[in-house]
Amino acid sequence: MDFGLAGRTTLVTGATGGIGQEIARAFAAEGATVALGYRNDRDGAERLARELKDAFPVRYALDETGSAAEAVAVVRERCGGPDVFVANAFGWGRRRARGVRFEEVPESEWGAVVAHNLAPVVRATQLVLPGMRERGWGRIAFVSSHNAFGGQPGQEFYGAVKAGLYGFARSLMWDVGPDGILVNVVAPGLTLTERVRGGLPEEIRERERSRTPTGRLSSPQDVARTLLFLCSAANGNVTGESITVAGGR
Template identity: 35%
Template sequence: MSTDTQSPATPIALPLEEQVILVTGGARGLGAAISKAFLAAGAKVVINYNSSEQAANDLVALYPNDAVAIQADVRNESALKSMVAEAEDHFGQPVTTLVNNALVDFSFNSDARSTAEAISAAELSAQFAGSVLAPVAAIQAVLPGMRQTGFGRIINIGTNLFQHPVVPYHDYTATKAALLSLTRTFADDLGPEGINVNMVSGGLLRTTDASAATPEAVFDLIASGTPLRRVTTPAELADTVLFFASPLSRGVTGQNLIVDGGLVKG
């Protein structure tokens, strides 16, 4: 008996050397580690920054043929679209991997955090704009190019803090939990088009600009609870981001991979 049902074509899987990677907030901290890792792997990298122009240009100077620094506030939808167009014009091909890394106006300072009785709607709204609305707008900005290519990788940066709140940063963890939900629903929508959507979640990393205000006692507490007895570094998390952009992850989508030395299980 014949049927009209056909198996979907095997999706393409571009090696990193043939890709253009956009890293939001890619000039400092974890973003810089991710940008450097992709550049060292031979990819072309768009280093997005908002105010860290010098840091972005310093990175480009290390890889002048493969990196470009472009300013854009990720909360501005039109600026995101302009950045993507500029990147495509610069490299002559669309962005194929987007890393939603930018963290807007947040510091992991446990002494200064807002507690349950003090957390405000304004704080929650500010983090929602930077950690949910901005990643969605960035995804929408790169989708036309990914569809043109028939390939795409979207990697959202999450956190293990909503599963194991060593320090309860209410606004930050709530928005990252929402981003995980969108990671899974977007994966379902975009999977048929050869676009994989995943999340990489670290904990407090040792050390980034955002975690520089974290007391050493907190880092020591985290390290003592991990099987590796140490705190994850930005470079270690960047390794996993590269995995999700590479052909090795072609069968993986809608997942959240926690990279925290084994602190959080599952």
């Protein structure tokens, strides 16, 4: 299948993370130039850029106003894009501790999770759109989570952000569709990144696996390939959709 990505530029935020690295590799393998968004891990972004050859690091911090504008300007100057924008980065913040009720979480803890993960995606999307409209072609994808739809105890703030991305895409599709721009959401289930392997006890991963119809948890590559299709020329008319990558969960 021709994904039509050769000569196109993809901006991937959070490209130093477990899923982000695989997204970058998937687009690079199809001949796209990849702008690798990183916040702290500049070394990781440079390493990945050397591996992929037609890729370069670009600093992008969700929690710094002005960062998205700088990142998009760098991408535009270097290669005219982006033609594809994958909003994958997430600043995790603190998880609600066991025994703490929802209403007891101070805004000093949850405020940043909501403010620094939803509004920056809206802002960055505004910035990438003018170029896509000029070229009459663009693909945008937001990485959400299947918890946005199924819910998960203790993940109220995360869920609010991730479900917000879906609502955003459903409305945005009307404004951008006539200009050849498709906007979709990918919602991974628990995905076996290094962070998940290292941070989640084996018995919890096993419990989750046993509740998954396919009998396995998603790999970062599973998520990346879904994004690749949605953000390619092979996707002719799918927009405003959310695809869950969770083995049937």
